[in-house]
Amino acid sequence: MVTHILVTGRLQVIKVRRDVFQAIADPTRRAIINMVAYQSMNLNTVAENFDISRPAISKHIKILTECGLIVIKQQGRERYCEAHLQQLQEVNEWTTHFKTFWTQKLDALENFLEQDTNKPTENK
């Protein structure tokens, strides 16, 4: 079911059928994205880079297409995976809101914290 409709740039309508946060939760899918980001690649070539079976990769790619991160271009019997990573903007913006948490080292919160982390009391 369509959960979002976003219009990017020039009337390019992308129907998102799946939460992009959930799509990138899986490490294999992130690896696929890294792999095809700057070089389109057919499905079998992608699959050869992993230990899991070709159908498993096929499923992952299907999920990525469902949220628009990958677009398939059929070419003869081959299907090329093209990265369309505009959807990652949502993730980038959400995390950017919290950028102060890792850029400001010594805000009041961390000062407070350091009081109990001075002694690195540890667990197992």
Add this chain to the structure above:
Amino acid sequence: MVTHILVTGRLQVIKVRRDVFQAIADPTRRAIINMVAYQSMNLNTVAENFDISRPAISKHIKILTECGLIVIKQQGRERYCEAHLQQLQEVNEWTTHFKTFWTQKLDALENFLEQDTNKPTENK
């Protein structure tokens, strides 16, 4: 099992037992993060803002603590959820790598795409 050990700022060691990408995949957990980011809140108060049960929220918060995004401060019988969002840096950086995908509107790829999206042929 500990999957990462990161040292931030001043010898503050965070043991990450869970992938942060997976932790933020759930919309409820993202809502919790938004809620406590700038104002610590005890668990029951967090739970009151959701339709799901208090134990369900408790589980979500446990997951968030397992990847270091939230730290619990016990205060009497109450447990305050404090946001420690440094881990989101990993997500922010990964998505930032692909920023050109949504900032450069007219790279060769999109030009090509517009050829087939000019007519918004549609599906349901």
Add this chain to the structure above:
DNA sequence: CCATTGCGTAACCAAATGGTTACACATATA
């Protein structure tokens, strides 16, 4: 001291996830 509040957790459950093997089928290719 007793009731209430705030919380963790166990036990349970349905659905989603991530993998597999087996098969079908269209496109290349010899």
Add this chain to the structure above:
DNA sequence: TATATGTGTAACCATTTGGTTACGCAATGG
């Protein structure tokens, strides 16, 4: 035309996920 290649998908499976209710227990407050 026969075979090999590239791929989707069905059927199946174990595990994980996200929720519930029920219970226990320490801290608070009357």
